[in-house]
Amino acid sequence: xxxxxxxxxxxxxxxxxxxxxxxxxxxxxxxxxxxxxxxxxxxxxxxxxxxxxxxxxxxxxxxxxxxxxxxxxxxxxxxxxxxxxxxxx
Amino acid sequence: xxxxxxxxxxxxxxxxxxxxxxxxxxxxxxxxxxxxxxxxxxxxxxxxxxxxxxxxxxxxxxxxxxxxxxxxxxxxxxxxxxxxxxxxxxxxxxxxxxxxxxxxxxxxxxxxxxxxxxxxxxxxxxxxxxxxxxxxxxxxxxxxxxxxxxxxxxxxxxxxxxxxxxxxxxxxxxxxxxxxxxxxxxxxx
Amino acid sequence: xxxxxxxxxxxxxxxxxxxxxxxxxxxxxxxxxxxxxxxxxxxxxxxxxxxxxxxxxxxxxxxxxxxxxxxxxxx
Numbered sequence: 001x002x003x004x005x006x007x008x009x010x011x012x013x014x015x016x017x018x019x020x021x022x023x024x025x026x027x028x029x030x031x032x033x034x035x036x037x038x039x040x041x042x043x044x045x046x047x048x049x050x051x052x053x054x055x056x057x058x059x060x061x062x063x064x065x066x067x068x069x070x071x072x073x074x075x076x077x078x079x080x081x082x083x084x085x086x087x088x089x
Numbered sequence: 090x091x092x093x094x095x096x097x098x099x100x101x102x103x104x105x106x107x108x109x110x111x112x113x114x115x116x117x118x119x120x121x122x123x124x125x126x127x128x129x130x131x132x133x134x135x136x137x138x139x140x141x142x143x144x145x146x147x148x149x150x151x152x153x154x155x156x157x158x159x160x161x162x163x164x165x166x167x168x169x170x171x172x173x174x175x176x177x178x179x180x181x182x183x184x185x186x187x188x189x190x191x192x193x194x195x196x197x198x199x200x201x202x203x204x205x206x207x208x209x210x211x212x213x214x215x216x217x218x219x220x221x222x223x224x225x226x227x228x229x230x231x232x233x234x235x236x237x238x239x240x241x242x243x244x245x246x247x248x249x250x251x252x253x254x255x256x257x258x259x260x261x262x263x264x265x266x267x268x269x270x271x272x273x274x275x276x277x278x
Numbered sequence: 279x280x281x282x283x284x285x286x287x288x289x290x291x292x293x294x295x296x297x298x299x300x301x302x303x304x305x306x307x308x309x310x311x312x313x314x315x316x317x318x319x320x321x322x323x324x325x326x327x328x329x330x331x332x333x334x335x336x337x338x339x340x341x342x343x344x345x346x347x348x349x350x351x352x353x
Contacts, residue, residue, distance in 0.1 A: 232347065
């Protein structure tokens with residue numbers, strides 16, 4: 001298989017945006033695991049989760065699926081195998 | 090079950106081709122206080138701990154796999170295009186003769202990962218205190234690697250991982266608190 | 279809260295120590311030693327900044343500058 005073309009700057013930009021939102025979600029998730037009654041934190045968690053879904057939908061339309069096993073859609077041909085993998089980018 | 094997401098938790102960049110750093114980083118891959126130990130320790134302990142802290146062990150254990158992947162990415166990038174001579178110069182020849190450039194779960198001294206690195210006592214307090222200690226030891230290991238590394242981009246990612254140990258330690262300290270509270274009593278702020 | 283996040287100590291220096299002595303040794307004592315059970319509604323970093331800080335909360339952020347811990351900048 002020949003080397004795939006390099007990813008454009010938008011790939012890195014959008015990926016970073018997803019990483020930012022998803023990071024805040026992880027932080028709030030761990031916080032809520034020990035603070036299950038913090039209503040404001042749950043609201044923020046839900047609103048960031050909504051935002052993350054939006055960003056990923058847009059990202060996947062351009063760069064292919066972020067997840068496997070039915071958590072993302074694929075175009076033809078099967079896109080999941082496409083490089084780069086995270087350790088290669 | 091688990092799902093894989095095709096992204097790193099934090100962008101990993103490496104500025105210099107310095108395979109010697111891979112030799113140090115492997116400590117956090119297959120070492121006693123590394124990310125593999127952390128993930129397996131927490132995910133294993135979660136089966137026999139009170140419900141109010143299962144979620145935390147589950148979620149921190151899961152995050153540790155994302156950190157394992159970041160460490161793997163650093164090692165992969167540092168060694169990918171290095172020649173056997175460069176690897177020898179970096180002190181990685183013993184790894185190379187056994188594994189070529191493939192990663193392996195051993196520490197920076199070459200000792201293979203062992204389940205003896207982790208513990209599960211079934212006593213909730215003993216387990217959570219082990220976890221707090223594990224986070225502090227991992228934090229210390231990141232400090233010593235940062236002290237040895239001159240790569241500013243790599244150090245940026247290592248600082249992120251060090252900070253994560255701090256947050257995890259904080260959450261485990263809170264979990265210890267929850268475990269000693271009267272059942273269902275709310276924490277008063 | 280006014281905690282310091284670095285502590286210092288002064289090991290005994292022998293006239294027969296082979297290396298140049300590090301007079302003052304230091305070690306970090308990051309914020310999780312002091313925060314207690316995290317109170318709700320603590321100030322947060324911007325979502326963009328939080329990723330690069332490694333935490334959402336300034337109260338848990340710990341700067342690590344290796345210069346402070348290698349014994350190079352002693353008095």
